[in-house]
Amino acid sequence: MRISDLSRESGVPIPTIKYYLREGLLPAGERTARNQATYDATHLRRLHLIRVLVEVGGLSLLAVRRVLAALERGGAPLHEVLAEAHTALRRDTPGEDPALAPARAETDAWLTELGWNLGDGSPARDDLAAALLALRGLGWEVGPDVFERYARHASALAEAEIAYVAAADRPETAVEATVIGTVVFERALVALRRLAQEHHSRTRLG
């Protein structure tokens, strides 16, 4: 298909597509004439993926580039690519609190107690410690086990997700499914939790 068809099918304006091509986020099409190229389903799929990362995941183009690079490094074990994708997907946080390190020692010890098999560098470890620190700043005198229920539900969801990914026929599909799962199902989960809060609040207190 031509660039105009690609734009119509994907909903991405032509100047944006040209920008992605220049930036290497989208592979070049096949040259058919001096000033013309033709694109196929892989281009369309990639454009949809970029759109999801930007619009649903709220990622910057720099972060999109990091995610796509993680996707393209085939061959690495899934959990490594997952860690790279998580790093790329992580929202940048303003300057780190010096109190983060002791809080992280606590949450790390608790994750070990849970028996979770994790690398040291997982960026979500810091996010969990930051959440504990935030609660304490607000006067909640709690330990990491305040998150116990959340860990249980998160683990049940992740177990099903990894089972689904493990059943994929090709590694690229598996990794792409994981990135989509992280971004899209995360948004769905957050939305559903808010809706469920409203439902239970109306039902119980309404």
Place this chain on the structure above:
Amino acid sequence: MRISDLSRESGVPIPTIKYYLREGLLPAGERTARNQATYDATHLRRLHLIRVLVEVGGLSLLAVRRVLAALERGGAPLHEVLAEAHTALRRDTPGEDPALAPARAETDAWLTELGWNLGDGSPARDDLAAALLALRGLGWEVGPDVFERYARHASALAEAEIAYVAAADRPETAVEATVIGTVVFERALVALRRLAQEHHSRTRLG
């Protein structure tokens, strides 16, 4: 305490505190001299809350203002304040897709099937529809029931959260706990899901 103590205790720099005072995000202290005021624990607590909303929730100051306004409107039923806080906490999304309305009709019908008691205006309804639309753009031919498992776990978490909030002694505490719960536990949940993905991926495929 003086503004310098407030700054030291909260970790928020004095110029930022002065900015919050000018903008009305933080109530004025009690005047003790022409150019001096004294602050108490309520100011410290409010500063911690603003910091959590900005640093953990990633909110703009405009959104912080909306959340604080929702907190200050005491007396309204919890689910209304919750809806206002959710609106304020919602990340702004770039221009809406014309395909959103039909997708929302599907997700809304599915939420009704689940028996969830929801207002029409809940902003998370759009987020759920956007997630469905994103999956379809990526070639997943799925209906809203692809989120069934997420709805079940989200509902279990929200039920416990609302029970906790309902047990609070004062309505202000209840509403503040809900906002904190939305922001801080949401971040913890997202972090734990990513960690659990890594754990199950290493355990199953490592």
